[in-house]
Amino acid sequence: MRAPTATELLNHPTVRQAIEDAWKDSLPRDANRRHEEGGWIYLDTTKGEIIVRRAAAGFQAELSLDNPPEIPGAFVVGVFHTPPQSNRGGMGWRSE
Numbered sequence: 001m002r003a004p005t006a007t008e009l010l011n012h013p014t015v016r017q018a019i020e021d022a023w024k025d026s027l028p029r030d031a032n033r034r035h036e037e038g039g040w041i042y043l044d045t046t047k048g049e050i051i052v053r054r055a056a057a058g059f060q061a062e063l064s065l066d067n068p069p070e071i072p073g074a075f076v077v078g079v080f081h082t083p084p085q086s087n088r089g090g091m092g093w094r095s096e
């Protein structure tokens with residue numbers, strides 16, 4: 001079993017949903033409460049499934065992805081995070 005490519009991960013429905021949820025949860029349009037969200041993407045080698053685990057919410061310009069939780073039979077194949085501090089739009093921050 002090989003690790004998925006970045007393109008495969010970005011097109012995977014579980015990963016796409018996790019990224020969409022992270023953007024929503026990061027409150028990108030709220031200047032006072034926006035913050036980073038993110039997590040880890042795993043490949044479960046026993047089932048061949050992609051699993052996502054979210055990290056604890058970060059701060060406005062910081063998120064720790066240093067300590068991924070262990071999942072038996074799975075290994076990390078990617079990480080993701082919302083960087084609202086570097087994604088500025090005209091009326092607030094965009095999630096695109």
